[in-house]
Amino acid sequence: MRFLSSACSLLLALMFACPAQALVPEDLKAFAEGGPFERSELISTWASSQDTALTAFLDALEEGSLGAFPSGLLARTPDGEEFREWHTDTLIHEDPMTWEGIMVSNVLRAGVERARASQGLASSDPAVRREAVEALRSAASDPAMLEVVERARDRETDATTKALLQDLTRRLALSATDPERRIAAARALQQSGDASTNFKLLQGLLSTDESDDARETDPKVRAVFQSISTSLEARAAFFEFLGHIFAGISLGSILVLTALGLAITYGLLGVINMAHGELVMIGAYTTFLVQGIFRSWLPELEWMYVIAALPAAFAVSGLVGIALERLILRHLYGRPLESLLATWGASLILIQCVRSLFGPQNVEVSSPSWLSGAIELQTNLVLPWNRLAIIAFSAIVLICTGLVLSRSRFGLFVRATTQNRAMARCTGVRTDLVDMLAFGFGSGLAGLAGVALSQVGNVGPDLGQARIIDSFLVVVVGGVGQLAGALWAGLGLGMFSKILEPLSGAVMAKIALLVVIILFIQKRPQGLFALKGRQAE
Amino acid sequence: MSAILVLDDITVSFDGFKALDRLYLAVDEGELRCIIGPNGAGKTTMMDVVTGKTRPDKGKALFRQEVNLAMLSEAEIAREGIGRKFQKPTVFEQLSVMENLELALSGPRGILRALRFRPSPREKERMEEVLATVGLLESGERSAGELSHGQKQWLEIGMLLAQEPGILLLDEPVAGMTDAETAKTAELFRSLAGKHTLVVVEHDMDFVAALGGKVTVMAEGRVLSEGSLAEVQADERVIESYLGR
């Protein structure tokens, strides 16, 4: 079988390799005398030829320099003064005033396009063939092309182009003259390809507009189309939903990342650090600096600057955090509202510092090539690499933070201090040191979030302010100092807004989110993962 | 004499841990009842249930045989006539001692009343009386935050008295007091008994002995034993629970 088909394709290839007899005078005469439909038809029949004369003919036709005269098909010279018979190229004297060019009507243009495409498909240059397929795909479907495309598909060697041709064949088959063929083609659409594109394709054929030529008229076929179209619609909707879920997880992972450090410092010190967003921003600017360093000194290693930026951002943000704790928060323990105001002041200073150093505009941080691009599962289900990387990164950071808090001695001290400061101090824990280090740790996590954010959004002085309110909400919903709370609240809020956004718009989604949070707090004032009993005091 | 407060089959659990386990407790009108028990016995949780701070998972808390406390908010319970003193003295530190008492005075608790409230001569007299009772007569104008720990305890007791409750719940009222202050407090409580019902949670056995009322021993969220101090001290189960198995 395989042998047979390859033999066939060889035969076909041979057939097409020798230029077919094209543009014979009889044909041209018929062309000159025919109406738009006949002309279009004629061009199509010539189209399978490799003749360069055809290209010239089509060019001339489209330029409008061909005219049909009783004396035959004439071409006008560019200056418009002389006329030549097309196939003999002999000068003919005609009065320029009588010139009447062949109008390239839509019907004729379709014929021209078809002819060009078939010519392209027959080209020996893979790039030209690819281009021709793309052109055909974007053009209105033309059942007349079915055989041409099928043949081209069978002999195509390049896998991508072949797949495209296969897809095109199916589409064209939808308008094939044989109803069985059309039904088979629709069934095939259901099996593979992009659900939403296929759905739109069928919807186009199911048009109720009577004047639409492409419309499917056979009631039996229509019924089949209709049922397939319904199932495709459901499939497309499902993929779209998956897309929202992915967007939700992606947003959620960013929220978790930005809220994680906040949850730790809030749980430990009872202080809302209003400068947390600015620590994220500093992490993003550190990424920018690291990128600059790699560009200047290690250009061959630039692909890995993001990796190098992680410890750098952790360190820089962590140190700024420690400075904040030492200089300000230390003196305000037990006064959470005033700590909030003081850290807000610190955030203003940090923003202005960055503005003075780097300017008020966004700086350019470009993702390395291994983070750009995407996995396209469906047109409405595209998974960009940087988003996937951030989800993975958030998970790793969350797990590491969990391990640090639950397994290390430092984590033990932090947990002890969070639960009972006085008792921890009594057992010899240096709570002031724990405060400082934990605050530095939380701030370092903010820095890591900054690295992640620099890969998906703009890096500017206002980066932190734009995100901070959402992170606060995560902490409020998740409950105090709870990693699990931050995780579920972050993912939940991310999902909620991404699923709601397409329904109501981003602003309304945000407002709805706030309302839901306020209602949620009615039920669980202490957040999702509240400490119960005596400790909740 | 009839029971003023009855806790019937009260269960409270926190994340699976049963703080109160089918607790039954009845306190008679005018009684001076002491509640003792090891840490974690559920004494404070019991008070939380009575004052509406914690809702029981199961069971009934009846006040004056008709009011179901489980249905009311903290403020409503207080207005019904249940006063509570916290383990840690909590007074309004920014207000003067007199103002603290004034807020506690029994009477309407609405917003409009609060706007045009002026203490009547009778109420002023009453406040003086309470101040004298708790020994803070000289400190009336001082800000409550300036008082010593013991004085704050007394101010809080004074506020309870000004509230004129039917029953007073006192959580470790003599914690942090000197011996002399403790003795004075015991005397005060004994004088209050009869007119008021007092429920005192205490660790200090000397103080419990000085009060001389009926004693309830709680352990693991249940009542272990009840009777006079001598009786419960002789109870095998009580000794066991205090000393551990």
Add this chain to the structure above:
Amino acid sequence: MPEALSQLPSRKTIRHFLSWFAGISMVLVPLLRLLPETTFLHPSDYTVTWLGKIICYMVLALSLDLVWGLAGILSLGHGLFFALGGYAFGMYLMRSIGRDGVYQSDLPDFMVFLDWKELPWYWTGTQHFAWAAILAIALPSAVAFVFGFFAFRSRIKGVYFSIITQALTFAAMLLFFRNETGFGGNNGFTDFKRILGYDITAPTTRTILFMLSAILLSAALWGSSLLARTRFGRILTAVRDAEARLRFCGYEPLGFKLAIWTLSAGLAGLAGALYVPQVGIINPSEMSAANSIEVAIWVAVGGRGSLVGPLAGAGIVNVGKSWLTATVPDLWLYALGFLFILVTLFLPHGVVGLVGRLSSSRSTPGGKA
């Protein structure tokens, strides 16, 4: 450590302050305005508008002190109530433009631009001054009441409450940024022409608006100081110090908190309503989180809980802001940032506390500070 708080000043101090303030703003300034414009002492239109604006800010600061100073509830959303009052009254000002707008339509220009054919229902009646004035108080009060009811009922307090008010303001800002909301989107309301038929830019109108602001401030301060001295005021202090204890005294804190919260929002709205005709514009950036937090620092600079202090704070910070943003704009954020930090660290009782300390150390010569 307790939250830093200033003492409520005595009735005498309040009276003193009020008589000085009223003397300057309601007698001296209007008299000086009667002088010919060429005189050095004549306050220019710009100055009067600027002073009027600052007085509106002072009222806003006072409204925040009612909740933060008296009841310990830190709102980071008072900019919302201020802006809501401003928008409510702004609707009247927009309607008063009549057909003098760019498109010469009965509708405000921005609606013509959006191709709207009629006013949205919530604009009904806003052509009447009185209704707009009522709205300016009622709208922020209603928003505050609903929000406060849910927040206080679930016993949200402290930083939690602050964060949620901030989120509320943020959400409202996004809402008002939308053109579809019907309040002019990004640009908000501007290009006002007249108020009650008088030219809004005329010197006399400006003077009167200024005096109205001063009257509002005086009345609000007087009322607040009376309120703070009632049992109601003491209950608020009790809410701040030990809310749980108050509950066991038989008071339902919800009602008291809600009352002062709603009152405060209404006062902020009124301040906003007077602010808008003077500065001639209201847009959603008034609702930005930064604006609301700035109000808190006015209060802190002055000394929270002292009623008079926040007025001083609002004055000091805003005069400083006007001066700095005009001379070295880049320094303003640094200055504001350091102000936040320094005041919370070193000036817990604000300027009022500082003045009090200085005067008491002077009255006891050689004595302890």
